[in-house]
Amino acid sequence: MFDTLSEKFSNAFKYVQGKSKISEENIEETLKEVRTALLEADVNFKVVKEFIAAVKEKSIGEKVIKGVNPGEQFVKIMHDELAKIMGDANEEINLERPGIVPILIVGLNGQGKTTFSGKLALHLKSKKKKDVLLVPCDTFRPAAKAQLQTLAKQIDVECYDSDLSLAPKEIVLKALEYAQKLHKNVVIIDTAGRLHVDEELMGQLKDVKMALDSFKPEVLMVADAMTGQEAVNVSKTFHEAIGVTGIVLSKMDSDAKGGAALSIRHVTGVPIRYVSMGEKMKDLELFHPDRLAKRILDMGDVLSLVEKAQENINESDADSMMKNFQKGKFTVDDFLKQMEMMSSMGSMTSILKMIPGMGGMLRQLGDLSPAEAEMKKMKVIISSMTKAERENYKVIKDSRLKRIATGSGSSIEAVNDFLGKFKQMEQMMGGLSSMMRGGGMPSFPGMGPQKGFRQEAGGTMPQIPGGKQKKKGTKGPWGKGYF
């Protein structure tokens, strides 16, 4: 997310790093580069202007705090201002009021309205314990009803059987009546999109909103983050025409540049409430401006990482792994579980980026997909091993080797290669475990004397072998192919 912007910011900060104090002269170059980076990321020019002025004012007036270098201080100012233009704290819609809350989902064609309707229903059902009714109200593209019904089935939420021959405002009134009878808490209404803002669509949406007026509907507008300033302009038009209570940025998993996220709140005054991050129903996050600012500035996002881990990690698996670890034991099954936990949390890059300081490191490492492909291969090999073999890989010799190779469609060398790497991991985990029990520093296989590394971009990086190296570097300490 916003990789180019992060990289340019990190380059811009080099002018203030190592200075004894922030002055007008030494931030001039930095601010120039920050401005260019923001404009290139398609951030609204007025927002850029105000942002730069605010950062400049805060930086120059800033006293150097003892123990904090001006570079760090500058990044902190950038963080606070970035968070501020995006809205500071997360504001989720208020569902704790009495009666049914209708949520109208609006936006242009193909922005992700129907997908988001399903995601929101799942979120409100599982996290907020609400009884939700999904209502298809797209009379423009009738296939949209079937699309919503399919999603509803997937997440086990009721979908209203709308009569699409009626006008949208009549559909919603009937649906609300039905929902009241069943004592539903929330009604999510998926509306039709259009290629461009047009009068007919706006008229229809106004009618629907008016019909729902006594229920005080929430109106969430879905905007594709990839479309940058276009998303900002369309949101403004929708807001002026029908009154929007929240914005949802969709497709944030794609290589959106950041323009929409950084400008919409400031330009429209409407808060961004959710970000849609993929095609799966659980790919929805609350929009936290402060956390996003941290991610953009490579400060990591430990809170989101912990939440992700809590959502995805199976406690009993984690428990049994910990028990083994405390005993200094590490089995192939433990390794498999670790890999599965990691992939259930997202791509390797997306997880590592949430760790403070990793952003710069990842830029040096480049593409991690070879390491992910390697992980997939390992999983296939492990799936061809018996339970006894996973408990104790040392029994794997001749005929077992052949069987695993055939079963996994790989060569005997590939299986041997995996076992060799696993042996190294086992030693390393054993070392870590004894260190945790007070046994001193572990000796990592093949690692040689320990070297420190600086966390910021440009420091000496620990290698993640298997990842394609962008810059010339030494081979990783853990041998080729080890992730």
Ligand SMILES: Nc1nc2c(ncn2[C@@H]2O[C@H](COP(=O)(O)OP(=O)(O)OP(=O)(O)O)[C@@H](O)[C@H]2O)c(=O)[nH]1
């Ligand atoms: N990568 C990614 N794809 C998404 C996301 N949200 C939606 N999509 C995809 O975008 C396409 C359009 O999504 P829909 O939910 O049908 O969009 P819509 O706004 O309802 O479209 P109309 O009903 O035709 O106006 C589908 O292929 C979705 O799978 C997202 O957050 N990330």
Ligand SMILES: [Mg+2]
């Ligand atoms: Mg749709």
